[in-house]
Amino acid sequence: MTKTWKTYQPYALALPQTLVFLLFLILPILMIGLVSFWQFNGYAMVREFTLGNYTDIFTSNVYVSTYLNTFKYVLLVWFFCLAIAFPVAYFLAFHIQNQSLQIILFLVCTVPFWTSNIIRMISWIPVLGKEGLINSLLMHLNLVQEPVTWLLYSDFAVVLGMVHLYSFFMIAPIFNSMMRIERNLITAAEDMGASGWQILREVILPLSAPGIAIGSIFVVTLVMGEYVTVRLMGGGQSASVGKLIQTQIGSLQYPLAAANAVILLIVTLILVIGILRVVDIRKEL
Amino acid sequence: MTKLSRRALIRTGLAAGAAVAATRCASPKAEAPSGTPANPATSPEVNTNQTKDVTLRLIGTGVSQINEIRKKAEEDLGFKIETRALSTEENNQIAITQPGQYDLFDGEYFSLPLVVPSGNLQPIDISKIKEFANIVPIFTENKFDGAKVENAQGTYPYKVMYVKDQDSKEFASEATGWATLIPFQYNADTLGYRPDLVGGTKITSWAQLFDPEFKGKTSILDIPSIGIMDAAMVTESAGLVKFGDKGNMTKAEIDQVTDILKEQKKNGQFRAFWKTFDESVNLMSSGEVVLQSMWSPAVTAVRSKGVECIYAPLKEGYRAWGGGVGLSKNLSGIQLDAAYEYLNWMLDGWMGAFLGRQGYYSAVPENAQKFMSPAEWDFWYEGKPAAEDMVDPFGKTLEKKGAVRDGGSFKERMGNVVVWNSTMEEQVYLVKKWNEFIAS
Numbered sequence: 001m002t003k004t005w006k007t008y009q010p011y012a013l014a015l016p017q018t019l020v021f022l023l024f025l026i027l028p029i030l031m032i033g034l035v036s037f038w039q040f041n042g043y044a045m046v047r048e049f050t051l052g053n054y055t056d057i058f059t060s061n062v063y064v065s066t067y068l069n070t071f072k073y074v075l076l077v078w079f080f081c082l083a084i085a086f087p088v089a090y091f092l093a094f095h096i097q098n099q100s101l102q103i104i105l106f107l108v109c110t111v112p113f114w115t116s117n118i119i120r121m122i123s124w125i126p127v128l129g130k131e132g133l134i135n136s137l138l139m140h141l142n143l144v145q146e147p148v149t150w151l152l153y154s155d156f157a158v159v160l161g162m163v164h165l166y167s168f169f170m171i172a173p174i175f176n177s178m179m180r181i182e183r184n185l186i187t188a189a190e191d192m193g194a195s196g197w198q199i200l201r202e203v204i205l206p207l208s209a210p211g212i213a214i215g216s217i218f219v220v221t222l223v224m225g226e227y228v229t230v231r232l233m234g235g236g237q238s239a240s241v242g243k244l245i246q247t248q249i250g251s252l253q254y255p256l257a258a259a260n261a262v263i264l265l266i267v268t269l270i271l272v273i274g275i276l277r278v279v280d281i282r283k284e285l
Numbered sequence: 286m287t288k289l290s291r292r293a294l295i296r297t298g299l300a301a302g303a304a305v306a307a308t309r310c311a312s313p314k315a316e317a318p319s320g321t322p323a324n325p326a327t328s329p330e331v332n333t334n335q336t337k338d339v340t341l342r343l344i345g346t347g348v349s350q351i352n353e354i355r356k357k358a359e360e361d362l363g364f365k366i367e368t369r370a371l372s373t374e375e376n377n378q379i380a381i382t383q384p385g386q387y388d389l390f391d392g393e394y395f396s397l398p399l400v401v402p403s404g405n406l407q408p409i410d411i412s413k414i415k416e417f418a419n420i421v422p423i424f425t426e427n428k429f430d431g432a433k434v435e436n437a438q439g440t441y442p443y444k445v446m447y448v449k450d451q452d453s454k455e456f457a458s459e460a461t462g463w464a465t466l467i468p469f470q471y472n473a474d475t476l477g478y479r480p481d482l483v484g485g486t487k488i489t490s491w492a493q494l495f496d497p498e499f500k501g502k503t504s505i506l507d508i509p510s511i512g513i514m515d516a517a518m519v520t521e522s523a524g525l526v527k528f529g530d531k532g533n534m535t536k537a538e539i540d541q542v543t544d545i546l547k548e549q550k551k552n553g554q555f556r557a558f559w560k561t562f563d564e565s566v567n568l569m570s571s572g573e574v575v576l577q578s579m580w581s582p583a584v585t586a587v588r589s590k591g592v593e594c595i596y597a598p599l600k601e602g603y604r605a606w607g608g609g610v611g612l613s614k615n616l617s618g619i620q621l622d623a624a625y626e627y628l629n630w631m632l633d634g635w636m637g638a639f640l641g642r643q644g645y646y647s648a649v650p651e652n653a654q655k656f657m658s659p660a661e662w663d664f665w666y667e668g669k670p671a672a673e674d675m676v677d678p679f680g681k682t683l684e685k686k687g688a689v690r691d692g693g694s695f696k697e698r699m700g701n702v703v704v705w706n707s708t709m710e711e712q713v714y715l716v717k718k719w720n721e722f723i724a725s
Contacts, residue, residue: 041713044381044403062721069724131572149501152573153557235557235573236507237550239724247723250374251509251716252381252399 029265036258045254053259063244063260067267070240073159073230074223074271080163081219082212085170089211090204093178109171112164121161121232128152128160153235161233166222170215177211178204213279217272224268336623340365345391346376346608353678354636362630364623372561373508380405389624390466390611395510395706397445397465401454406611408448408463413625416632417464420648423699424468424607425460432700433602439514439532439705442468442607466609467628468648470640473603473698477579477587477596482572488597491515492523494576500554504568504577505546507558509719511706514604515578516542518704522601532707536714543718547725558723562586569594581644584691589681598692602703609648641665642678646695668694 036053039046057063088109096102112120127133128151135147150156181204189199227242241264248257343355343366350370359366369387371379377396379386384405392400400406411417422428427443429435447457447464457463478488486498494503494515506512517534520526526541528534534542549555556574559565566586568574579596587594610631616624630636637647638656644665647653654662660672668690675684684690692698709715 056717060721062724066724125567125571129571129573149556231560236560236723237555237558244720244724247509247720248716249378251712252378253713253716 032258032261035255036262038255038258040253040255044252050255053256054263056256057259057263066239066241066244069238070224070242072155073162073226073240074220076159077162077166077223078216078219080159081167081170081215084163084167085174085215086212088171089174089178089208090200092175093181094204106175109168113168117165117228118232120164121229124157124161124164124233125152128157153233153237155234155238157233157235158230158238161229162223162226165229166219169218169222170212173214173218174208174211177208181207209279210281213275213281216275220271220275221268224264224271336362336364336619336626338364339620339623340367341388341620341623341627342367342369342386343389343391343610344369344371344376344379344387345389345610346371346373346393351639354639357635357639358627358630361635362623362626364626366627384613384615388613388616388620389627390613391469391608392466392611393706394442394445394466394468394607394609395440395708397456398440398708399712400611401445401448401456401465404454405614406465407614407616408451408453408465409467409612409628410451411462411464413629414464414467414632415629416649416652417467419651420468420632421646421650421699423471424648429700430696432696434605434700434702437605437702437704438530439604439707441532441705442471442609466611467631468607468609469631469636470645470647471605471607471699472581472645473605473692473702474578474580475597475599475603475692476576477569477584477594478576479569479572480593480595482575488576488595489600490522491518491599491601494519494578495523495549495554497554499576500552501556502573502575503555504557504559504565504574505555506565506578507560507723509716510708510712511604511606512558512578513539513542513715513719514704514707516546518601518604520545522599531704533709534711534715536711539711539715539718543722546722550722550725585644585677585683589677589683596691598698598701602701603692603698604704604706605699605702606706639678642676643683644690646699650695664688664690666695668692668697 035045037049037051039048039050039052092102092105096105125132129135130147130149130152132152134151135144138144138148185203185207186199189203194202225242226240227246230238230240230243231246241260245257245260245264248254248260341364345368350368352368355366355368373393373396376390376392377399380390380392380396380400381403384403390400390406417425423434424442424446427435427441445456445465447459447461449455449457449461449463451463453463456465476488476491476494482502483499486493486496493499494505505515513534514531517526517528517531520542521528521531525545526538528538557564557568559568559577562580562583565577565579565583568577569579569583569587570590570592581596584594584596610628612621612624612628632649632652634647634649634652634654634656637649637653638661641647641653641657642661642665646666650666654666657665661675663669664671664675664684671684671686671688674682674686675688677683692701
């Protein structure tokens with residue numbers, strides 16, 4: 001009796017979580033997959049099988065260019081997030097010796113998240129706009145005659161907005177990885193005569209790779225599905241897959257939106273698997 | 286320290302148990318016989334003012350946004366109204382996919398070709414609408430003193446005003462006794478511009494949205510059914526496209542328009558696209574955009590910030606929209622009666638006057654007039670100079686004494702409507718091409 005209970009115990013413990021996953025993750029995804037094969041007219045879905053939604057996507061160059069544009073955002077945002085997050089995390093982990101100061105400064109990094117996402121984006125407008133802070137400064141200094149327009153409602157603005165939103169998702173895991181690095185390793189490297197740059201490249205970078213990978217997964221998946229920032233910072237002129245899906249949902253074209261969602265999911269999974277191939281994040285967990 | 290014997294403990298325990306049991310039994314619920322005041326019987330309730338316990342759930346984009354209207358309606362009618370303010374897109378989605386979520390649907394006429402076939406609205410018996418005969422004939426007969434609006438294209442209200450009979454999901458081409466929506470607000474839309482930023486140029490034609498002079502300073506709205514109509518007005522008046530029927534374009538016409546839009550976008554003609562009211566106000570008041578498609582209250586909102594903005598009457602005419610309230614198929618009995626009371630109240634004048642002070646037109650203007658001051662009526666409906674400052678229902682001064690409404694009187698503005706917001710037969714194709722334009 002006790003023996004059988006022992007064998008079943010782990011399963012029993014895993015059951016609630018499994019049920020939640022099945023009910024709220026797997027089932028909805030299966031539904032989306034199912035709907036993506038349905039037909040639709042102007043106002044309703046028709047429960048008849050069609051591959052039309054997918055052939056539409058694969059034969060239209062709009063989708064290709066939209067995906068390319070989304071990849072462009074992913075690449076740029078990922079690069080800048082990493083470029084900002086790595087030094088910040090490095091500074092926090094290795095240069096701040098006082099632990100409470102470390103915690104305070106880490107919390108300071110989360111300050112932007114204390115306001116709503118939308119507010120954070122809208123507040124860029126008075127900074128970057130034609131009559132905004134930067135432009136009035138440039139005009140006053142007589143550096144430009146006409147206001148600079150590419151600051152707002154442009155790819156620049158979209159990338160800026162997303163880096164602002166997502167760099168913290170990179171800082172946190174890298175910081176976490178760096179804190180776990182055995183300090184003796186660095187001392188040992190110093191004793192062996194390694195320069196600061198060598199220590200960074202040969203000790204710290206490889207050991208914080210899992211953190212970078214986890215941060216990259218966050219940033220890549222978030223940017224792949226992004227539509228609010230793209231719309232507000234791009235002034236509605238920039239395209240991303242998420243925004244495309246949103247417009248289709250707004251026009252009641254659920255099956256087409258579902259087909260796009262399925263493809264987006266597959267592409268994102270491929271990217272995540274690619275990242276996991278390069279770095280073994282299990283070390284971190 | 287007291288010494289507790291085993292016996293004493295049992296005795297106290299028993300006593301406590303008995304006390305608990307006694308209080309339980311003594312509770313009035315179990316004691317009082319059914320029907321006495323302590324335990325009232327659940328007999329059928331008789332209620333003379335039946336609708337007072339009704340709650341109607343209203344979803345929509347128009348009245349539902351304004352709490353003052355809801356409060357006044359509750360006060361006058363005696364039942365409860367719950368409102369949910371939604372965007373045009375969400376509103377249609379819920380109307381079509383979640384019929385259990387609402388009792389009253391406040392939506393636009395152009396959404397009806399999508400909503401009515403879903404069967405989620407029940408036709409309105411016009412014999413129960415007291416003021417039906419007095420509704421502006423644009424809606425009920427497609428007549429307006431022989432003005433241009435009678436030949437307007439698009440999903441004009443009369444086209445979708447009636448269904449064939451009580452259970453029909455098909456629109457009737459002639460007036461029947463069964464209506465889809467009862468109108469309560471409508472307006473004529475056009476381009477808005479910043480007179481201080483257009484460099485002295487007078488805006489007189491839709492075509493000027495593509496004027497190279499305003500390169501990088503214009504905007505168009507990014508809602509396919511409305512944006513395409515503005516684009517149609519622009520391309521047609523610029524002589525770039527000739528339409529058979531702007532309100533029901535062929536695939537080739539949609540291709541032509543979207544190709545031109547894509548080209549303009551590539552050339553950097555647009556500063557941004559907007560989807561919501563607030564966005565359009567921000568674009569204009571921040572000076573990011575100097576000329577754009579706009580909704581009338583958005584122009585008012587820009588002006589109330591102290592920024593000059595003109596709602597240009599254009600020589601080609603206006604693009605109009607109309608909003609009304611329809612009944613959910615779920616309504617029956619007392620609830621349905623209450624819903625009809627609401628529809629009748631809507632045409633009574635108070636609401637028309639309230640919305641009139643923001644620049645919207647009422648379905649029965651004569652009733653609205655009763656609740657407006659002569660100065661207000663003259664300004665908003667007659668196109669006369671304001672005899673006093675015009676104050677909106679929220680206490681904000683919209684226009685100073687002496688101002689004249691852009692575009693003039695009700696007759697001039699509504700009479701010059703040439704196109705209505707539209708849902709076309711090629712709707713699916715339109716959305717696809719519109720997406721291409723936005724994504725390009």
